[in-house]
Amino acid sequence: MKPNRRHLLSVLTAAALLPLKALSQSLPRKEVLVFYYGWYGTRAYSGQDIHWLNPDTVRERIADAPNYPVGGPYDSLDPAVIARQMSEIKSAGITGLIVSWWGQTDRTNDQLRRVLDAAGAQGLKVTAYVEQVASAEGVAADTLYLYQTYSRHPAWLRLNNKPVIMYFDRLMQDIGLDGWQKARVLIEKQAPNAISYVATANTLKEIKGRKSAFDGLHIYSQQFEGAETRLLPSLWRTKYYTDWVKAQSGAKVTTATILPGFDDRLQLDRKGKRPVIKREDGKPFRDLWNAAIAAKPDWILIVSFNEWHEASQIEPSTAFGSRELETCRQMSAKFLR
Structure with a gap:
């Protein structure tokens, strides 16, 4: 019996496309994620x-x-405030939040529960940013708590179909790479191959040293680079982002x-000359957006939605209105298309 040529051709074509299909499925989904702080309280709501x-x-x-925030100081546990913030984030084209988290008994843990539901209602994704680090054992315990308590929520951010948990640079400052390796062994014993770990690396040297220990890396403290005076700013931006993304090659994301800006000089515990990044007319923020998009990362991260102490917020203020949210709306559409 002669084989059906048309059937044979379709089988061969499908086989040839399999590697391409597998490759496309393994590529991370593009995300625009904003660092978010839920630590604010007011006398009227929290006493x-x-x-x-x-x-x-x-x-x-x-x-x-x-x-100063439009509408004045607010309480991060107030459902009306959370709903308003999630609506603003969604309208700005941002796809998810990296929520500052300070431990199981901290107020930010209560806030995380509320944000997950409100963000999910807007179609936004959420992950926790672990900031309180006591020991390798403590990091493991907190990571497992987050995984077991929240990661099945439909709004939790995932990478390669595994929930993402992110870590501030304090992790590496306090327990070092050896401490993280110990913590990861403890985590994997109870949740083997179940979590995607993303941590801070603020320099190319740190990327090289930490890349094998995490699924992804990110800058947080960008103000030191950004505050320096450049002879040719456009060339610096291009090189900065190109080198940064290239250095991450081989990572899962x-x-x-x-x-958008930075000024922490009112923080009295921060000594010496501090970096200041002026917003000017908003153009520097747009320039960074364009340079970051051109470098073709999987995720663009924004510092921050509402870190008011460091003046990096894009949340509406009396000084800048909603300008930065509008920039994000335009640029997110450009990046995600």
Whole structure:
């Protein structure tokens, strides 16, 4: 019996396409993620001002923040505030949040529960940013808690079909690479091959040293690079992002971080000359967006939605209005298309 030539051709064609299909399925989904802080409290809602130092609603000033939020200080546990923020983030074309998390008994843990539901209602993704580090055992315990408590939520961010948990640079400062390796062994014993780990690496040297220990890396403290004066800023931006993304080659996800502005000089515990990045007319932020997009990372990360102490927020302020949210809306559409 002669084989059906048409059937044979279709089988061969399908076989040839299999590697391409597998490759496309393994590529990370593009994301625009914003660092988000849920540590704020007000007397009206929580009985005390938390992370708002001596707020003056008449003069519209906060003693430890250079800018003032539209509508004044708010409480991060207030469902109406969370709903408003999720709506703003969604409207800006951002796809998800990296939520600052300070431990199982901290107020940010309660806030994370509420954000997950509100973000999910908007179609946004969420992951936790582990910031409190005591020991390798503590990191393992907190990671397993997050995994077991939240990772099955439909809004939790995933990479290669595994929930993502992210770590601030304090992890490496406090316990080092050896401490992280120990923590990961403890995690994997209870949750083998179940989590995607993404951590901080602020320099090319740090990427090289940490890449094998994590599924992905990201910059957070970009202000030191960004505050330097450049002879040819456009050439610096191009090289900066190209080198950064290239250095991550081989990681399961590549990232590029952008920063709208920075000024932490009102933080009295930070000594010496501090880096300041002025927003000017908003063009520097747009320039960083364009350079980051051109470098073709998988994820673009924005520092931050509402870190008011460091004046890196894109949340509406009396100084800048919603300008940065509008920039994100335009640029996110360009990146994600």
